[in-house]
Amino acid sequence: MVKRIKKITEDKMKELQGFEEVMDLVVDEIEQVESKKNRRDNEKLTESYKISAFLESELNRHKKLDLLYAVKLPSKIKSDNTEALIESLEKSRIQLKHKLVHKYIENDSALNKNIELLFKRAFGG
Known part of the structure; x- marks a missing residue:
């Protein structure tokens, strides 16, 4: 099947020109919303990374405190x-x-x- 290419008249082109401007505005608005969403997602990821790094350091600190209180201090007290x-x-x-x-x-x-x-x-x- 062969598709026929229809020629658009100048009147139709003028009507479509206004429609193109509206569509450009809509597309720009959609892109802005998507970029804001991407920025928020990146900020959430960064915040999530910071929180996980903090939690890991706290876990290490608690492990060291546990080692101190559970192993080192009792042995220090027993054999001072x-x-x-x-x-x-x-x-x-x-x-x-x-x-x-x-x-x-x-x-x-x-x-x-x-x-x-x-x-x-x-x-x-």
């Missing part, structure tokens, strides 16, 4: 050796202090030699 460590460090600090003092008190220590040299240069001794 902080006081013993402090005592041993205090003893080793005192022993080291005594060694240093005895070493610097000696007559031929580096400290005494440097102080002697300093006094000789400063006061011409």
Whole structure:
């Protein structure tokens, strides 16, 4: 079958020109509505992503708190050796202090030699 192409007269073209303008306005309005809808959907997706990221970080935080309260603190309470460590460090600090003092008190220590040299240069001794 062969379709015939009908020619449109100029009067019909003028009538259709107004109709074209109306249709353009309708199409533009539909496109604006669709673009607003797409923007809202994108904003919802972004907000959804933010919420899910927040929830994941909160889940990790709660897991760490659970680990702290359920495992680490009870074991710390059961076997607390902080006081013993402090005592041993205090003893080793005192022993080291005594060694240093005895070493610097000696007559031929580096400290005494440097102080002697300093006094000789400063006061011409």
